Amino acid sequence: MPSWPRRSRTARPAPALDVRDARGLPTGDIRDFCLQAPVDAALLGEHVEALGRFSFYGDQLWCLMAGGSLQGLCWTGGNVVPYRMPPGGAELVAERLRARRRRYSSIVGPAQDVLPLWELLEADAPPPREVRADQPSLIITGEPLVAAEARVRLSDRADLDVLLPACVAMFTEEVGYSPMDAGNGYERRVRTLVESGRSLSWVAQTEYGREVIFKAELGTVALGVTQVQGVWVNPRYRGRGYAAAGMAAVVEYAQRHVAPVVSLYVNGYNTAALAVYRKVGFTQVGTFATVLF
Incomplete structure (x- = not known):
């Protein structure tokens, strides 16, 4: 030793x-x-x-x-x-x-x-407008569990006259103020999403005139992931199952043409939206948070 x-x-x-x-x-x-x-x-x-x-x-x-x-x-x-x-x-x-x-x-x-x-x-x-500390992050990689709404399609420039007000209504409902208050940047954003093939909507002629029934955007596309944003159903048509069928159409399109993984995040208190996404086949993989100013 x-x-x-x-x-x-x-x-x-x-x-x-x-x-x-x-x-x-x-x-x-x-x-x-x-x-x-x-x-x-x-x-x-x-x-x-x-x-x-x-x-x-x-x-x-x-x-x-x-x-x-x-x-x-x-x-x-x-x-x-x-x-x-x-x-x-x-x-x-x-x-x-x-x-x-x-x-x-x-x-x-x-x-x-x-x-x-x-x-x-x-x-x-x-001071922040809101701190959203619990936003379940959801994904779907397989086929939707509900039938897709066939009338959901890529938006085009001819839809902008009704699509922009729908987007403004969605944003105002979600955040609490109109995005148009800050100038025309939001309008450019909506137009860019349409022109780049990342806006999907169901536009119909109804008794109220031509209007958007459902819409969503492929807000982020990167790393083999599509993140869906701006999901909205016209208040006149809520409670009819259009959200689930519309999301199924968005998922099908995104998986076929954009990326194999479709994701989104939603406020934890929005139990109705969570129920819709789970019905479509989304599962939680994490939690996001957002501090809004």
């Missing part, structure tokens, strides 16, 4: 965490990191996939790095979207947001990322 003392093994300190923007980091590495949880990452996934086309996006996508390894992301454009924040990451992002005085309309993403970040920002942030 050797008589000299054994050297004690000391744990190496963990690499220091820092924040840098995405410029100079291989886009493929960032995309691979997002693909570890593509449903959680879908909201910022479109920006990640656009990094090669729009260089200025690199300044708005912040990377949390330790020892040269990517540990987390945060999109900081019009919205703040954190994703897979490591221990200490929320503190670094909050400090940098305060230093740069970034203005944003919401903080949105997986609840485990959003809520700790908001706790750090709250003292210096404007």
